[in-house]
Amino acid sequence: MSQTVDYKKVVERISEKFGVKVHSPEEPFGMLTLYTDKDSIIPLLQFLRDDEEMQFIFLTDICGVHFPNRAEKFEVVYHIHSFIHNLRVRLKVALSGEPKIPTAVNIFKSANWMERETYDFYGIIFEGHPNLKRILNVDEMTIFPMRKEYPLEDNTRSDKDDKMFGRINVNREN
């Protein structure tokens, strides 16, 4: 059995291998978070999965974030899990310009549907993905609904009053 691996050790191993390409380790809500760029993310995932000591063999989730007021408008977030040490790591990649990033399908098979979902909601293109099309929304949809420029709600509706749904305070003076 290998010796215990903790977050400190993980950061050490990554900086040995990747240097400044993987930076700014934080631990929000007790979970190690690292930032990298879109050229390093695939080698980084490969390294963390194949490293015999750490064994981050499970991709928990891939999701997107939209920051409409930032130069780097989109972020892709990867969550990976090491069962053997019960450690989770979050990897973030900020994308400037065209929202394009290489696919992780060749490393984690489970990335297939997660990337389709991220594409479906944010329009982030995963280059090299074998079947990048919508997964949850109707195929005819023309927008990427989780982007901030598209309203979450249909504004044309007037028969449902916000008062009935607890959105404004009707019981007290504001």
Next chain:
Amino acid sequence: MDVKKLRESFPGEIHENPGGGILTGKLEDVMNWSRANSLWPLVFGTSCCAIEMMHTASARHDWSRFGFEVARATPRQADLIIIAGTIVYKMAPVLKRLYDQMADPKYVIAMGACAISGGPFFYNTYSVVKGADHVIPVDVYIPGCPPRPEALLHAMISLQEKIKSGMTREAIRCESQAMLQQ
């Protein structure tokens, strides 16, 4: 079902004879009576209302007591579809197709706020159909989020009453076709 109850609910007359009896009644009424008392629901649930629906089907509430004998997993053998949950735009064509595959006579119950109007949570989002009656015709609406099993049973018994009190589906179709031809 005991014989006395059966006699009370049968739409017609029973003429007692030695060694048996003769039933007389209007064909339409007898057809509706038999249809109402043997409505087999389709196994169809799209969200939390389906949990209450399963509860209604199982031992404690047991909808078999009222003639909803077994839920069928194929629309070709089902008479009744209970829309138990949110219908999203992606599900709408599937729901339509299931309804089309059901053999006539077929009936629809819209269970809960989502099936009636899109629901209390997502009623105004980009993905939710604002009421299942935009897709298929609904016979009985039952409000709630989700409705309790008693409420669903009430809706199902109301549907039985509705079937028993009106014309048969065939008669309705003949009449509407005659109206169209005029």
